[in-house]
Amino acid sequence: MSNDRQPTASYRLAIASRITAAILGGYALATLFSIALAGLPAAHRADSVLAALLLSFAIYAAAILWAFAARSAWLAWLGLLVPAVLSSVSIWLLR
Amino acid sequence: MKEYFRQSMDWLHTWTGLVVSWVLLFIFLTGTAGYFDTEIDRWMQPEVPAVAAQPPTEQIVAVALARLRQQAPAAERWFIHLPGDRSEPSLRIRWQSAQAADGTRAVNGNEQLDSASGLPTAARATGGGQFLYKMHYRLHYLSKDVAYWTVGVATMFMLVALITGIIVHKQIFVDFFTFRPGKGQRTWLDAHNVLSVLSLPFQLMITYSGLIFFSITLMPLIVAAYYAPGEPGRQSFRSEFERGIEVKPAGIAAPLTPIAPLLNLAQARWGADVQQYRIEIRHPDDANARISLRHAIDSPSHYSEVLVFDGVSGALLTIQPAAASNAKAVRNVFIGLHVGRFADTLLRWLYFAFGLLGSGMIATGLVLWAVKRRQRAEQQNGAAHFGLRLVERLNIGTIVGLPIAIAAYFWANRLLPLDLPQRGAWEVHVVFIVWAIMLLHATLRPPSRAWIEQFGLAAAAFALLPVLNAITTDRHLAHSIAADDWVFAGFDLTMLGLGVVFLWSARKLARRAHTAVLATPLKPGSAVNGSAMLADERANQANPL
Secondary structure, three states: OOOOOOOOHHHHHHHHHHHHHHHHHHHHHHHHHHHHHHOOOOOOHHHHHHHHHHHHHHHHHHHHHHHHHOOOHHHHHHHHHHHHHHHHHHHHHHO | OHHHHHHHHHHHHHHHHHHOHHHHHHHHHHHHHHOOHHHHHHHOOOOOOOOOOOOOHHHHHHHHHHHHHHHOOOOOEEEEEOOOOOOOOOEEEEEEOOOOOOOOOOOEEEEEEOOOOOOEOOOOOOOHHHHHHHHHHHOOOOOHHHHHHHHHHHHHHHHHHHHHHHHHOOOHHHHHOOOOOOOOHHHHHHHHHHHHHHOHHHHHHHHHHHHHHOHHHHOHHHHHOOOOOHHHHHHHHHHOOOOOOOOOOOOOEOOOOOOHHHHHHHHHHHOOOHHHEEEEEEOOOEOOOEEEEEEOOOOOOOOOOEEEEEOOOOOEEEEEOOOOOHHHHHHHHHHHHHHOOOOOHHHHHHHHHHHHHHHHHHHHHHHHHHHHHHHHHHHOOOOOOHHHHHHHHHHHHHHHHHHHHHHHHHHHHHHOOOOOOOHHHHHHHHHHHHHHHHHHHHHHOOHHHHHHHHHHHHHHHHHOHHHHHHHHOOOOHHHHHHOOOHHHHHHHHHHHHHHHHHHHHHHHHHHHHHHHHHHHHHOOOOOHHHHHHHHHHHHHHHOOO
């Protein structure tokens, strides 16, 4: 990944996949995770929504780092997908 | 594994840092200037006297109300900002009409008044420091949505670049004390490290709080999940934190209670200077009128407690706390820290300095990117590829060209004809026209020359501003210092200081280019090391220091 002198086609594809995972996948995860957080029992819904909004960018940033830190592009996607599914389940349960 | 992690973070740092850095530099430079927004406002309206003796508060309120009745009798809300505070040196009134049922935007207005006569201040039309400050999140020429998303995405890149920058930094404190001047790429890395580490807490704070400003826009689905989708949902979410008293107008005219006794009551509670109070009147001259008082804030919590009075009887109805909840209090502190309205003179200069350090961090990062690749291209004897040449050009036209464009904003303020229609807008057009010219210049000239020429121009553009001010107004530097007018003197001196920095850079580069030309014929045919050094030398000509 650090050697960008003669990138092969598969290297380019993997990078494109990671970038997509980071930007779109990360955004989706940040949104779902934050919605799940906001749904936790709270005295005032507006407060928990605001708290989730405040945290959402940290979650997004962490997801972006993960998309590039993972050993492979597949793993990058998987690592975003699992918490996204768990968040969705939690949203559904707390509904 | 550890090494792979570091390498991948290094890669991420390099590219997130590069892609949006020119936009970030624009945001940083205009935002940094924004910490002196009202000072710049005052410099850009030299007709407004430095210190005007203020009439008694009672009288100021009376003239403000008279003007509001004349200008906006039907408005839903009136605001009076008493003069005297740093952020409100003059009396200002604002008004807001009720939002129409069909959803069209409320009509707002605001005027700066002479506190004795109650008439609008006679001064040239200007964008002022406010426009410069606004540009850092509104950009310009773009719709609000496009601007917010652009700035938001750039800020997110910045956040990732900051975090990865910390991760790739193995020896953060050792590097902090390391500066090796005159060593090409290594020097740029050192400079980038020192600037970043020195201002790291500020950069993290300003970046994250910047995102919080846009959180509802950037993360609309989080709000939509619990409220209605789209704008209606956002509005009902926001209204949960509204601290205003929701009361409908009675539709029956009633005289407004005198405001001075309410101010006295507030002063007994807050103790602060009455001049720092903000008055809001909801449904003026109606039987259901409400008057609320706030005070300027001397801490980052940003919002003040609000005293709400009945606008007819003058009875104190409620005292609203500064933050409705803990989450809101946290948000307020982030916003308050970002805006820095609470900062006194020393802290304000620190904000300004940290803003410049941040700009320097971005600029050195950009140059480092280019130096590294230029060196590699030279060593491989290959021509620089298009991307590298593009970055080098954008660097020159933005790192130096953008400051020149900002200086041009101040020149336009003094030189554009006073009766020019849309004068304030033209001042801003000048910024972008000059920036475009600088970018064009950077593409047309060889990089090593373009750096020197633009640094030279920047030196002249800033250092001569005090001269321009002396010629076009009677408030020259010596006069300002003698009159203890530190807004004007401070502006002139700061411009002079910036001019000196640019001149120093221009001279340093010119001398380097000169010695490089002398050295070139002596070196050919030497060992591998020699040619590497030569490549280094040439890379440094394309990218300064």
